[in-house]
Amino acid sequence: MRDSKNQEKTIVVRKTGTDEYSLVKISNGDVHEFEERGIGDVRDGTMVLRPIELVYLSIIGYRVLIDGNEVGVDELIKEVKSPHALTVYLDMRKRGYFIKPVINGPVDFLVWDKGKSPVNSSPRYMIKIVTEGLGIQVMELLNVLKYSESMGTQLVLALVSSEGVITYYKAFTFRPVKGG
Structure with missing residues (x-):
């Protein structure tokens, strides 16, 4: 069972293309924080993340939901081509x-x-x-x-x-x- 601190760190994305995910929502954080840390790129007003970045976010404690389904680090690693x-x-x-x-x-x-x-x-x-x-x-x-x-x-x-x-x-x- 996750503690309440981990529960608060959730990122919701949707797959928008090959190796590309659009940020839908971050709980307990904001897009600017990701930009400051070099995570993702803002394109046409939307934060775009790569699979490699989602793996990192999962490792540092974020719950990652893709298209509404929680995805573990092992599944995310499979999305990384190299x-x-x-x-x-x-x-x-x-x-x-x-x-x-x-x-x-x-x-x-x-x-x-x-x-x-x-x-x-x-x-x-x-x-x-x-x-x-x-x-x-x-x-x-x-x-x-x-x-x-x-x-x-x-x-x-x-x-x-x-x-x-x-x-x-x-x-x-x-x-x-x-x-x-």
């Missing part, structure tokens, strides 16, 4: 960073410095997930690096092993100084 993305997302949240998934972009996540709000600051890092054994093509890496630097962010490669262990590597362009 287990490696979930591993990285939860690890960065545990470390105290605000992290947002990127949909159909050259990188997987935008990350803000600890203590910086996504509402009034720009991301500091872009994370690209690299799966052990699959690697990344050199040209793809260079293009992602160029994109990250053009946006004024630091590219971080998240190498995820087959056991789910994450190692983070900062990537940057080395510009040699001309000698005299």
Whole structure:
């Protein structure tokens, strides 16, 4: 049985598309609180959440109702397409960073410095997930690096092993100084 504190933390969403949920109601919270923590995106006046964010909310104590039915964390995890993305997302949240998934972009996540709000600051890092054994093509890496630097962010490669262990590597362009 849930205690009254957990009972108050409920989020009601409805599925609106592939990997997309529209917020219907939050009890004991507001949309601004989610925005401040880098959870969801406001689009046309509606808060849109991704499955990975619903998993996180469930883990931190929210009851999640989708289309009127309560859904547990195990069911929510099944909605996440990439287990490696979930591993990285939860690890960065545990470390105290605000992290947002990127949909159909050259990188997987935008990350803000600890203590910086996504509402009034720009991301500091872009994370690209690299799966052990699959690697990344050199040209793809260079293009992602160029994109990250053009946006004024630091590219971080998240190498995820087959056991789910994450190692983070900062990537940057080395510009040699001309000698005299």
